[in-house]
Amino acid sequence: MDESGSPNAVYLPSMEVFSYCGTNQYTAGGLSACGLASVNAALLVLSLFCSTSDTQEALDTIRSQDFVEVRPRTHSLFDRNLTKE
């Protein structure tokens, strides 16, 4: 896979795309880091929904540039609200 990505990705009327410049895996530094990025995204998104009861707020957070770029500080791995007491 080269850095331009697959040309097969097409826009469908039933979808909304949230993307920000300079946030792809190549510009972020990792040439073959899609596995790392995907599993990390899985942890962040699932943790986000566990940390709040406000679904709309969680969805807005995922849409934001901060969420795509870096890990939001409010959802640290060691936050007590993500873990079983």
Added chain:
Amino acid sequence: MKICSLWTHEGHFDVDDVLALPMFATTLGTLAIEDNWCGPENFRALYGLVILYCDVTMLKKSSLLRDDTNTVAIITRPPEIVALFNVPSGDPESPFLPILFDSHPRPDLHPEGAAFIFFADDEGPIQYLSLLFQTYEVLVESKAWDTSPLGQYTAHVLKLQMSTPAEAEQAFYQANIRILVDQVSFRDATTRKTPLSVEVASLRGQMALQQQQIDRMAEDMASREELILLRHEVERLKRAATHEQWSGSWVEGVSGRSGALPRRLPMYVTQRVFELE
């Protein structure tokens, strides 16, 4: 995406390798791993599986996993990996929302960055994945072993794992200890390498010496053979000289008696006389 900047290596790794890292091993649990051919039917079945695992009653079978309704499928279609989520939508009429995360830039859709793609219905991600991981029918039908990775996908269906602060702390310590273990292993390997290099150098020196000895022996052998040949030649010459002396005295005796060569000498005597002249 910040995690990608920490990984500068070019080597590819599997989802299993990532999930084995302490930070993920203690937070994410694997519900199912599915290998299948790319195509709308199989992607539909996969998304059905993701929704199925959102069922709370299903999760009660496993006390380790959280009983919330969020599930993700990490889909690997070599060399690409994307994540397909099923999360609450907040809409009672359609309670679940499919979201796809893709860290690769896509020229026609998100050319500059990673993307979260929100789909309005369940068919959206199926259609999208079928187009993204498009494979030729011929390839799928042939099911040849050497081309199969191009037409197949592997999906890891994951959910958050319950962990206590103590477990999170334990993972932190494990990660650090693993670095220490790797450092020690590396040092051991380096130390083992040095004596081996010395031994290799010494063996090479011994080999060179032995080669020199072999060359010398070969020279000696050649000299000996030459010497034997020379000795044989000397012996032959000596024999020839003795024979010649004997023949000469015999001829002299005969001619001295009569004053002239006899009319009919034996053939070998005549020959020898002519040679002497």
